[in-house]
Amino acid sequence: RKEVEQDPGPFNVPEGATVAFNCTYSNSASQSFFWYRQDCRKEPKLLMSVYSSGNEDGRFTAQLNRASQYISLLIRDSKLSDSATYLCVINDYKLSFGAGTTVTVRA
Amino acid sequence: GAVVSQHPSRVICKSGTSVKIECRSLDFQATTMFWYRQFPKQSLMLMATSNEGSKATYEQGVEKDKFLINHASLTLSTLTVTSAHPEDSSFYICSASSERGATNEKLFFGSGTQLSVL
Numbered sequence: 001r002k003e004v005e006q007d008p009g010p011f012n013v014p015e016g017a018t019v020a021f022n023c024t025y026s027n028s029a030s031q032s033f034f035w036y037r038q039d040c041r042k043e044p045k046l047l048m049s050v051y052s053s054g055n056e057d058g059r060f061t062a063q064l065n066r067a068s069q070y071i072s073l074l075i076r077d078s079k080l081s082d083s084a085t086y087l088c089v090i091n092d093y094k095l096s097f098g099a100g101t102t103v104t105v106r107a
Numbered sequence: 108g109a110v111v112s113q114h115p116s117r118v119i120c121k122s123g124t125s126v127k128i129e130c131r132s133l134d135f136q137a138t139t140m141f142w143y144r145q146f147p148k149q150s151l152m153l154m155a156t157s158n159e160g161s162k163a164t165y166e167q168g169v170e171k172d173k174f175l176i177n178h179a180s181l182t183l184s185t186l187t188v189t190s191a192h193p194e195d196s197s198f199y200i201c202s203a204s205s206e207r208g209a210t211n212e213k214l215f216f217g218s219g220t221q222l223s224v225l
Contacts, residue, residue, distance in 0.1 A: 004150070043113075
């Protein structure tokens with residue numbers, strides 16, 4: 001089993017739609033969790049950390065489910081500019097990256 | 108926020124030549140920098156951890172004699188791909204942490220280098 005697994009997508013959604021996707025991790029001792037955004041052939045950029053109680057940043061909501069070992073990202077009222085690949089990053093003794101979930105928002 | 112500068116952003120070279128990629132932390136001292144490689148539609152794969160003033164730690168399967176890492180100062184790390192071959196063509200990216208070892212460690216990435224070996 002991979003350390004971090006994501007549905008690669010792509011998720012094709014119209015503007016204004018809500019899109020959500022998960023990331024599963026194998027190490028139950030993982031300590032911290034992040035979502036990064038990566039545009040094509042660009043560096044990943046931190047979108048948000050994921051806290052145990054769940055957290056929100058504008059249109060983005062992140063949640064952590066330790067029992068089932070996954071984190072999720074929900075994007076509300078999606079914009080064209082949200083089109084990107086979203087990487088989940090898990091920190092146990094080292095940082096492990098998912099392969100990314102591609103989201104395409106269409107007009 | 109922390110800034111990491113990486114260059115060149117793109118390089119095309121002939122097979123057998125060596126390519127050097129630089130990574131600088133501009134507004135903080137990075138005792139540790141990381142080098143990743145990313146093939147299309149795949150995740151970032153850690154190649155090595157670069158520590159200032161000491162030898163880099165390579166991940167399993169990464170040839171240390173092929174991918175030379177030098178971390179000469181607290182703000183500069185370089186990756187040299189020696190005798191590059193077409194299979195080395197990839198997106199190489201560095202990162203540095205401003206809170207190394209913290210549970211909320213965040214990474215700041217360079218802008219990446221797209222290497223194409225002909």
